[in-house]
Amino acid sequence: MATLTNIEAITRTLAEEMRRDPNIFITGEDVGVRGGVFRATKGLIEEFGESRVVDAPLAESSIVAVGIGAAVYGLRPVSEIQFADFIAPAFNQIVNEAAKMRYRSNGTWTCPLVMRAPYGGGISGGLYHSQSIEATYAHIPGLYVVAPATPYDIVGMLRHALRVDDPVLFLEHKKTYRLIKGEVPDTYYTIPFGKADVKRVGSDLTVIAYGLMLHHALDAAERVARDGISVEVIDPRTLNPLDKDTLLESVKKTGKALIIHEDNLTLGLGAEIAAIIASEAFEWLDAPVMRVAGPDIPAVPFSPPMQDFFMPNVDKIENAIRKLGAY
Amino acid sequence: MATQVAEKIALEITHRALGLSDDQVLEMYWAMLLARRLDERMWILHRPHLVAFHISGIGHEAAQVGAAFALKRGYDYAHPYYRDMATVLTLGMTPRDLMLALFGRQGEPSSNGRQMPSHFGSRALNIVSGSSPVATQIPQAAGIAFAIKYKKTDQVVLTCFGEGSTAEGDFHEGLNWAGIHTLPVIFLCQNNQYAISVPAAKQMAVPNVADRARAYGIPGVIVDGNDVLDVYGAMRDAVARARRGQGATLIEAKTYRPVPHSSDDDDRTYRSRAEVEEWKKRDPILRMQEYLTRVNLLNAQKIVESDARAKQVVDDADEFARNAPYPPAEAALGNVWGQVKS
Numbered sequence: 001m002a003t004l005t006n007i008e009a010i011t012r013t014l015a016e017e018m019r020r021d022p023n024i025f026i027t028g029e030d031v032g033v034r035g036g037v038f039r040a041t042k043g044l045i046e047e048f049g050e051s052r053v054v055d056a057p058l059a060e061s062s063i064v065a066v067g068i069g070a071a072v073y074g075l076r077p078v079s080e081i082q083f084a085d086f087i088a089p090a091f092n093q094i095v096n097e098a099a100k101m102r103y104r105s106n107g108t109w110t111c112p113l114v115m116r117a118p119y120g121g122g123i124s125g126g127l128y129h130s131q132s133i134e135a136t137y138a139h140i141p142g143l144y145v146v147a148p149a150t151p152y153d154i155v156g157m158l159r160h161a162l163r164v165d166d167p168v169l170f171l172e173h174k175k176t177y178r179l180i181k182g183e184v185p186d187t188y189y190t191i192p193f194g195k196a197d198v199k200r201v202g203s204d205l206t207v208i209a210y211g212l213m214l215h216h217a218l219d220a221a222e223r224v225a226r227d228g229i230s231v232e233v234i235d236p237r238t239l240n241p242l243d244k245d246t247l248l249e250s251v252k253k254t255g256k257a258l259i260i261h262e263d264n265l266t267l268g269l270g271a272e273i274a275a276i277i278a279s280e281a282f283e284w285l286d287a288p289v290m291r292v293a294g295p296d297i298p299a300v301p302f303s304p305p306m307q308d309f310f311m312p313n314v315d316k317i318e319n320a321i322r323k324l325g326a327y
Numbered sequence: 328m329a330t331q332v333a334e335k336i337a338l339e340i341t342h343r344a345l346g347l348s349d350d351q352v353l354e355m356y357w358a359m360l361l362a363r364r365l366d367e368r369m370w371i372l373h374r375p376h377l378v379a380f381h382i383s384g385i386g387h388e389a390a391q392v393g394a395a396f397a398l399k400r401g402y403d404y405a406h407p408y409y410r411d412m413a414t415v416l417t418l419g420m421t422p423r424d425l426m427l428a429l430f431g432r433q434g435e436p437s438s439n440g441r442q443m444p445s446h447f448g449s450r451a452l453n454i455v456s457g458s459s460p461v462a463t464q465i466p467q468a469a470g471i472a473f474a475i476k477y478k479k480t481d482q483v484v485l486t487c488f489g490e491g492s493t494a495e496g497d498f499h500e501g502l503n504w505a506g507i508h509t510l511p512v513i514f515l516c517q518n519n520q521y522a523i524s525v526p527a528a529k530q531m532a533v534p535n536v537a538d539r540a541r542a543y544g545i546p547g548v549i550v551d552g553n554d555v556l557d558v559y560g561a562m563r564d565a566v567a568r569a570r571r572g573q574g575a576t577l578i579e580a581k582t583y584r585p586v587p588h589s590s591d592d593d594d595r596t597y598r599s600r601a602e603v604e605e606w607k608k609r610d611p612i613l614r615m616q617e618y619l620t621r622v623n624l625l626n627a628q629k630i631v632e633s634d635a636r637a638k639q640v641v642d643d644a645d646e647f648a649r650n651a652p653y654p655p656a657e658a659a660l661g662n663v664w665g666q667v668k669s
Contacts, residue, residue: 025477051477057507062466062500069470072455073404075477089496097463105448105456106439107662141663165665
């Protein structure tokens with residue numbers, strides 16, 4: 001059993017998987033001698049050489065497209081997008097190419113490409129180093145979108161990502177990189193996509209959260225527990241496809257649901273989850289489904305009071321839990 | 328003496344100088360002819376709306392056959408675009424395959440009727456499935472070439488596109504990667520001078536697409552895109568360079584599209600009939616017939632015979648596809664995700 005931070009979980013898993021599978025290579029901006037701006041690929045060029053850890057030209061569309069080409073040939077590329085905010089130039093390659101390769105060839109061509117992207121705010125990154133992009137991409141059939149939040153989940157899901165034969169957008173909340181530590185067993189395991197995880201068992205209401213918000217939700221649940229409010233916390237982990245069964249099972253038990261995400265409110269993951277609950281667990285509900293999310297403004301502002309205003313935090317989540325609990 | 332004379336004559340026979348046998352050059356002619364007759368039938372089928380859409384490769388046959396002929400079929404990779412009918416026929420797709428796609432019928436090998444016609448793909452033939460947004464295949468071809476270099480095989484990649492696509496960022500990004508990493512890829516621009524209605528002069532400020540190669544540190548070569556042997560010669564050299572590990576080449580085949588962009592276009596709205604007629608005189612099929620007649624491989628009777636044979640093949644494909652069933656509606660649901668094996 002080792003205790004790792006989220007970033008260490010990523011680096012260690014990439015190295016282990018590259019030792020296992022010679023077809024895995026990494027490309028992205030500054031991934032080589034610099035070891036990535038967040039140091040996610042630290043030490044990899046020293047171990048695997050520059051043929052497998054490839055500093056890319058500063059051009060996101062081709063960082064994904066070269067990965068697509070290599071993937072259809074039979075390699076397992078890992079394309080790192082330096083900040084999720086910069087992924088937009090690759091939108092066409094991700095949505096029209098990678099995500100449709102299997103479908104458009106009726107299953108004859110596949111695209112096993114892992115795209116890692118640090119996302120999320122709270123790190124003074126301003127409008128263009130803080131964005132949450134998951135809703136945009138979770139809308140696309142054929143593209144796995146995952147957002148594991150703990151070292152255990154990161155290890156298991158990154159291993160799985162490097163084994164599936166479809167493209168994966170692997171979202172890493174950058175504020176959790178060094179903030180979150182956790183135990184990772186020495187025994188080998190993988191975590192399949194489409195499986196949510198009950199991070200805290202409770203009976204009064206269900207909170208659904210992922211990424212940094214999962215940790216805030218767990219803190220808020222701990223606070224209200226002192227007042228006898230029992231909160232169940234579910235981490236969907238995979239955002240597309242969602243694990244409906246685990247979500248519905250919990251909501252049917254508690255009768256109340258609160259969804260938290262940092263991505264802005266309108267048409268976010270919460271909207272889809274609320275719709276699933278409304279259509280498949282209506283008779284079990286004792287209260288309206290509630291959401292705590294980023295405001296509908298273009299992105300996270302830089303100046304601290306405005307940044308704090310944007311970010312859902314433990315206080316905001318605690319207030320929502322109390323309000324829903326009292327309904 | 329007699330031997331020397333024979334050798335001198337042989338060198339004047341262009342295809343032999345390029346290392347092509349008489350049979351091979353006749354095979355090239357057949358591929359061009361078959362692509363043309365198939366394409367013409369597709370236009371005819373669209374007229375009474377027996378099919379919903381056709382996008383044509385007429386006029387591009389020399390550029391396509393000349394390029395595809397330089398590949399090892401089923402070994403090298405091709406990432407074509409939607410005009411590449413003669414390319415994929417040369418690489419081994421069949422008229423029946425392409426007719427099934429035109430009619431959107433069950434068993435169509437590129438996509439089983441999911442894609443519009445002419446969105447080619449074949450795993451068995453190493454023809455990578457393409458989309459409709461232009462130029463996306465160019466950096467992907469660089470990625471395939473990157474994988475080839477990574478696996479240390481001597482395969483090469485051919486990717487094709489029109490001159491309009493060279494305005495896209497993906498064109499620049501793909502050639503940039505190929506230059507940086509010395510990748511075994513041939514970028515074939517089939518410059519037919521129009522991006523639907525917009526002439527090349529409004530797409531770029533340089534006279535030749537090939538001029539752009541300098542910006543990526545790779546050779547740029549201009550060929551007569553209506554002369555199959557000129558294209559083949561340049562392509563053969565580019566393939567050899569790529570196999571030797573010397574990297575990418577941009578080939579610009581100057582040609583013309585004597586037909587509208589697609590069955591939904593009307594080219595009378597943007598260019599003169601005189602211009603189109605002028606280019607029809609340089610038709611690549613006619614050019615090939617003239618050449619083969621000059622070197623005594625073709626004559627009037629053989630031309631008639633090969634036309635009759637092409638018509639037979641096209642009739643068969645048309646008949647076959649018309650009578651093929653449609654895919655069932657629920658086939659739309661399959662192959663979104665793969666089976667997870669963990």
